[in-house]
Amino acid sequence: MKEVFELGNRVREDFPILKRLVKGKPLVYLDSAATTQKPIRVIEAIKNYYEKFNANVHRGVYSIAEESTAAYEEAREKVARLINARSPREIVFTRNATEAINLVMYGWGQKNVQQGDVLLTTEMEHHSNLLPWQTLSKLKGADLRFIGFDEEGLLKLEELDNYKNKSVRLFAFTLASNVLGTINPAYELVKYAKEVGAITVVDAAQAVPHMLIDVQQLDCDFMAFSGHKMLGPMGIGVLYGKEKLLEEMEPFMVGGEMVKAVNFRSSEWNDIPWKFEAGTPNVEGAVGLAAAIDYLQRIGMDAVRKYEIKLTEYALDKLVRIDGVIYYGPKSPEQRCGLVSFNLKGIHSHDIATLLDKDGIAIRAGHHCAMPLHNRLGILASARISFYIYNIPSEIDLLAKSLEKIKKLLGT
Numbered sequence: 438m439k440e441v442f443e444l445g446n447r448v449r450e451d452f453p454i455l456k457r458l459v460k461g462k463p464l465v466y467l468d469s470a471a472t473t474q475k476p477i478r479v480i481e482a483i484k485n486y487y488e489k490f491n492a493n494v495h496r497g498v499y500s501i502a503e504e505s506t507a508a509y510e511e512a513r514e515k516v517a518r519l520i521n522a523r524s525p526r527e528i529v530f531t532r533n534a535t536e537a538i539n540l541v542m543y544g545w546g547q548k549n550v551q552q553g554d555v556l557l558t559t560e561m562e563h564h565s566n567l568l569p570w571q572t573l574s575k576l577k578g579a580d581l582r583f584i585g586f587d588e589e590g591l592l593k594l595e596e597l598d599n600y601k602n603k604s605v606r607l608f609a610f611t612l613a614s615n616v617l618g619t620i621n622p623a624y625e626l627v628k629y630a631k632e633v634g635a636i637t638v639v640d641a642a643q644a645v646p647h648m649l650i651d652v653q654q655l656d657c658d659f660m661a662f663s664g665h666k667m668l669g670p671m672g673i674g675v676l677y678g679k680e681k682l683l684e685e686m687e688p689f690m691v692g693g694e695m696v697k698a699v700n701f702r703s704s705e706w707n708d709i710p711w712k713f714e715a716g717t718p719n720v721e722g723a724v725g726l727a728a729a730i731d732y733l734q735r736i737g738m739d740a741v742r743k744y745e746i747k748l749t750e751y752a753l754d755k756l757v758r759i760d761g762v763i764y765y766g767p768k769s770p771e772q773r774c775g776l777v778s779f780n781l782k783g784i785h786s787h788d789i790a791t792l793l794d795k796d797g798i799a800i801r802a803g804h805h806c807a808m809p810l811h812n813r814l815g816i817l818a819s820a821r822i823s824f825y826i827y828n829i830p831s832e833i834d835l836l837a838k839s840l841e842k843i844k845k846l847l848g849t
């Protein structure tokens with residue numbers, strides 16, 4: 438077993454926060470789906486940026502401004518290589534995945550969606566990949582439709598047939614669910630979208646950090662993800678978009694940086710991707726994200742994925758042994774990303790999370806920004822544990838022990 442979990446034991450040293458105590462106990466961080474912890478290399482890359490070459494980008498002709506610009510654009514190249522985009526021109530830096538999806542909604546949707554068009558999504562979306570489409574459907578009088586999921590949390594693909602003869606303009610789906618853990622059959626979904634002539638928006642917030650993603654192979658039109666969920670800092674996210682689509686899109690924020698020429702009454706937009714990056718960008722964020730990508734790639738995305746499958750398998754095995762635990766999503770760890778949402782009979786998930794904190798264990802409770810999904814499951818809330826490369830099985834043992842203690846305490 439030690440060998441299987443060697444990666445986690447090896448990398449833990451790189452994460453200073455894992456050395457701290459919470460309520461006198463070592464921190465057990467099981468909330469990486471919300472945000473991940475940062476390795477020292479990322480923290481140092483940001484410190485180094487501020488100590489050595491902090492300057493605004495794209496403007497200065499002096500040395501440190503050129504260094505800062507180079508670092509910012511190198512980060513874009515790294516992101517492009519990570520997901521195998523054709524060119525860094527297809528990578529737009531945003532604040533987070535949410536902003537990236539909103540950018541597609543305003544920039545592409547406003548121009549291309551008409552009254553009566555179908556906007557297709559699923560019943561397992563995070564609010565960030567639902568509310569933009571609700572807004573667009575209201576703005577344009579479009580018809581928002583949903584693909585459901587079955588008892589195991591797998592998409593009901595047969596429901597796609599209902600839309601074969603409809604004017605589906607857009608299909609927005611999550612690659613990995615932040616509640617069910619389900620990894621959706623993205624290739625099949627993109628193929629379907631092409632058949633009906635829809636563009637695809639892939640929410641990869643829970644996917645890019647955890648597995649090898651190749652946007653050319655997948656052939657999706659847009660993909661969104663966040664730096665802070667992949668060891669990078671908060672405040673930096675990514676929109677991948679096919680060059681042709683980005684060229685045709687309108688910016689949804691205007692101002693400095695994103696223009697070539699400005700007159701009093703009209704302006705000429707900058708080239709992509711800068712056309713979408715109005716104002717001073719988050720250079721610190723890009724520098725930190727680049728360091729995070731280097732760190733992950735040194736481990737290898739395939740190794741990350743394999744490790745998380747093992748941890749998930751271990752966690753599911755532990756959880757099912759606890760009487761009263763109901764977990765959601767697929768049974769097979771191979772069909773899941775590294776998280777498990779569950780409920781403990783007779784105990785509210787907020788009580789579980791609060792009591793676990795007394796043992797230094799950090800988990801998430803609530804609706805995880807997916808209220809309609811919880812409605813579908815017939816519940817109001819769930820407890821969620823989520824992993825990353827720095828988690829180890831002994832932490833899951835501590836969680837299981839603590840859950841048993843809570844059950845005794847609350848007499849269930």
Ligand SMILES: Cc1ncc(COP(=O)(O)O)c(C=O)c1O
Binds near residue numbers: 613
């Ligand atoms: C599946 C999914 N999509 C989108 C988001 C939104 O990410 P952010 O808050 O970084 O924009 C999250 C965050 O938890 C998520 O899990």
